[in-house]
Amino acid sequence: MARLDVQNLTVGYVMKRNQRDLTAVQELSFTARAGEFVAIVGPSGCGKTTLLHTIAGLVAPQQGQIALDGRPIDGPGRERAMVFQSPALLPWRSVLRNVAYGLELQGVARRQAEGIARECLALVGLADFAESYPGELSGGMQQRANLARALAVQPTVLLCDEPLSALDAQTREYMQAELQRIWLERPTTTVYVTHHIAEAIFLADRVLVLSASPGRIKADLAVDLPRPRSLSVQRTPAFLALEERIWSLLERPAWLGANDGSAAR
């Protein structure tokens, strides 16, 4: 577990289409305490994924600094692991070899890597599918493997980029409960990007609400719900109040019109 400090971060890139500079994230700062689960929500295009890729070291910031326990980061590192939005599994490797992949890249001997991978597969409930190929798994199972691969490298910070967004509603709810179980078993500082407000509240200790592009922090809300949380927590008044609060903070997408949409007609 490590403390993550994001200080005064500005990230931009050049759009391919018209060569214009686009600032995705502007002067953004926050801290995730060691072992804290921070969810980030915001309208689409607010730079959530860019922010996460910058923390992962895949994108270089224009300004500002990211530090783990006070040490600034520079590029990808083995103490951070990413769970991607698409499962990003190598289709020609078995599930076991996929989960061992991160370890192998970091120079862990194959035997040892596969031992650790087996433990992680058991943790995410995929022990029986070690020898299957990704193409034989359902979407939810592929995302479990994706998560297991990230956990296998024993990161001090876990970065999740909307890992459940491609799943159907039922699998998604079930996976939310599973994610909480796994996180409670393996407490890790986690930054979790999602556009799903209930999911953010259900999983997180804190929810950061970003504004539309360029992304800035609009609100930083603590979620004071006892753990472990059951899915029925989503119907408690405290939960619903928080959900309402976040909804009201999020800006409406421009194409929906200024108010409830009736005036647009």
Add this chain to the structure above:
Amino acid sequence: MSASRRRRTLLSLASVAIFLALWELLPALGLVKPLFTSSPSRIWTAAQWLFANGFWYDIWVSFSEFALGFGLAVVIGIVFGVVLGWFPTPRAMFEPFVISLYSVPRVALLPLIILWLGIGIESKVALVFLGAVFPIIVNSMSGVRAADETLVRCARSFGASERQVLLTVALPGSVPFIITGMRLGAGRGLVGIVVGELVAAQAGIGHMMARAGATFQTDKVFVGVIVLAIFGLMLSKGLSTLEARVDAWRPARK
């Protein structure tokens, strides 16, 4: 299901049988000249004579020419293609040559190759190599360039070096492309052998056919055609087997 399959197999067999019967009957009835069409029985007799009189040696020569040229083309083509596909600097340096040589019909180089390498086995090996290597290079190049961006990013996020990304993501991902290249290359290589041997050789299937054709021995020419067809079929079958093996992970295609 299996009944309709049996029916289709029967239809195929029947149509081949009718074709062979007509081929045998029409010359026998004097309706076409056997000098032009030959006939299955004549071809069979010619084949027996040929195999008893050194045709195995011709087959062996053609086979080794092909195996050497194609083997070389596969190794060099994959290495070259992968490097050119992945690293922009060598690509900028070598792509003009690859593209222009890819578009030149290789048999146009035959006079030069004979001039350089003579009429022995070397010139045919070179011709097979030149025919096969460019499709393999070009396809391997597209294969690594089409590497899945998400997988590349994932590998990088785990701290993969450039070499690791190439070996664990780009190269395995380009296997179907490489096999397509080998398929195209095998066809071109076969053409290379036949043309090379028809024009200038001391032995080989094409050499035998050229001599037989020049002396109106149609039956022997047909034997050559059939042997080449069998060779091509075996090659294609071999590549399919290879493809099935390396693609074992792909969910069964219907």
